Amino acid sequence: MAEYAKTFGRLVNEFSKMPNIGLKTAEKMAYYVLDLPQDRCDELVALINGVRNEMHFCSVCGSMTDEDPCRICTSPIRRRDVLCVVKDARDVTALERIKCHDGLYHVLGGLISPIDGIRPSDIRIKELVDRVSKGEFKEVILALSPNAEGETTTLYIAKLLKPYGVRLSRIAHGIPAGGELEYADDVTLSGALANRREL
Amino acid sequence: MAEYAKTFGRLVNEFSKMPNIGLKTAEKMAYYVLDLPQDRCDELVALINGVRNEMHFCSVCGSMTDEDPCRICTSPIRRRDVLCVVKDARDVTALERIKCHDGLYHVLGGLISPIDGIRPSDIRIKELVDRVSKGEFKEVILALSPNAEGETTTLYIAKLLKPYGVRLSRIAHGIPAGGELEYADDVTLSGALANRREL
Numbered sequence: 001m002a003e004y005a006k007t008f009g010r011l012v013n014e015f016s017k018m019p020n021i022g023l024k025t026a027e028k029m030a031y032y033v034l035d036l037p038q039d040r041c042d043e044l045v046a047l048i049n050g051v052r053n054e055m056h057f058c059s060v061c062g063s064m065t066d067e068d069p070c071r072i073c074t075s076p077i078r079r080r081d082v083l084c085v086v087k088d089a090r091d092v093t094a095l096e097r098i099k100c101h102d103g104l105y106h107v108l109g110g111l112i113s114p115i116d117g118i119r120p121s122d123i124r125i126k127e128l129v130d131r132v133s134k135g136e137f138k139e140v141i142l143a144l145s146p147n148a149e150g151e152t153t154t155l156y157i158a159k160l161l162k163p164y165g166v167r168l169s170r171i172a173h174g175i176p177a178g179g180e181l182e183y184a185d186d187v188t189l190s191g192a193l194a195n196r197r198e199l
Numbered sequence: 200m201a202e203y204a205k206t207f208g209r210l211v212n213e214f215s216k217m218p219n220i221g222l223k224t225a226e227k228m229a230y231y232v233l234d235l236p237q238d239r240c241d242e243l244v245a246l247i248n249g250v251r252n253e254m255h256f257c258s259v260c261g262s263m264t265d266e267d268p269c270r271i272c273t274s275p276i277r278r279r280d281v282l283c284v285v286k287d288a289r290d291v292t293a294l295e296r297i298k299c300h301d302g303l304y305h306v307l308g309g310l311i312s313p314i315d316g317i318r319p320s321d322i323r324i325k326e327l328v329d330r331v332s333k334g335e336f337k338e339v340i341l342a343l344s345p346n347a348e349g350e351t352t353t354l355y356i357a358k359l360l361k362p363y364g365v366r367l368s369r370i371a372h373g374i375p376a377g378g379e380l381e382y383a384d385d386v387t388l389s390g391a392l393a394n395r396r397e398l
Contacts, residue, residue: 005265019227028218047210
């Protein structure tokens with residue numbers, strides 16, 4: 001990228017490391033930043049810093065939030081007897097977008113993966129069992145990606161929660177095998193949620 | 200976007216205003232920012248601020264630069280007898296990427312557009328005539344987009360530079376490489392036919 005001025009080239013390079021961003025888009029983004037009015041640019045910088053300073057994990061569900069407990073956990077209009085178990089905060093966002101689940105969430109923060117050395121104790125499974133053991137939930141929906149780690153985690157959790165007598169279900173395999181939940185399109189995702197199977 | 204925490208949602212919204220960035224990509228970018236190590240995030244913010252503070256117009260060619268005159272204007276290995284006239288700094292970047300022009304540039308900073316109220320005196324045409332009048336250039340290549348504004352500006356500049364006896368040329372307009380003849384618009388197609396080259 002010798003054709004760029006130094007700082008500009010470094011910004012393009014930094015943008016191009018972001019997900020879905022190629023060199024051409026990164027270049028357009030850098031020119032966009034250059035053309036921004038000063039107050040809009042200051043706001044962008046403030047938001048980048050703000051997101052990192054203000055966001056933390058919800059002490060109840062483990063999702064990303066700027067309040068504690070998060071807005072979903074404290075919402076008065078959501079069902080408190082259905083719990084949806086997901087891998088991370090991205091999945092909560094994806095499910096909230098389709099507006100098909102009006103219950104609560106439990107974010108595991110990862111999936112069991114012997115290959116990557118992630119054991120059940122490394123993710124928020126204990127917290128999940130604690131929540132379920134209080135007897136408030138009638139149904140627990142396991143909404144994990146249908147890959148090896150997701151399957152392992154689903155079966156592991158199902159086995160642990162069986163004694164508590166809650167209805168256990170999982171999202172349907174409408175999502176292509178090997179795919180990631182957060183990349184699924186809205187129709188596939190809502191179909192998968194509607195066709196959840198009892199375990 | 201009620202499903203997002205407030206600051207996070209605003210950052211997603213801010214990213215989604217960037218060129219080529221849809222809502223899903225903006226969301227991935229915001230999560231990427233959230234996951235960045237602190238030093239990398241600080242660097243990103245510093246680059247955004249830096250680009251705006253350090254970048255300015257080259258006093259010779261009018262391109263964006265962090266030095267003055269810019270690297271291209273002061274380069275010892277570039278031909279100093281060929282001048283390429285473009286609309287803005289983005290075009291310099293595009294032409295530098297293909298490495299087919301090793302001469303100098305002149306950035307107009309816009310195109311003549313009576314509809315938008317942009318007159319010849321609003322763009323850097325006077326500076327172009329000044330540079331050409333010194334007699335250093337053998338050829339001036341007009342590399343402006345083939346739309347109404349580009350055509351007007353090309354013809355206007357050609358008329359002004361004629362007396363100086365430089366060779367004037369313009370980039371070819373026609374069907375893009377890999378493009379299908381049947382999908383080309385009428386103006387492009389008739390232009391491509393009119394400007395056919397002898398084989």
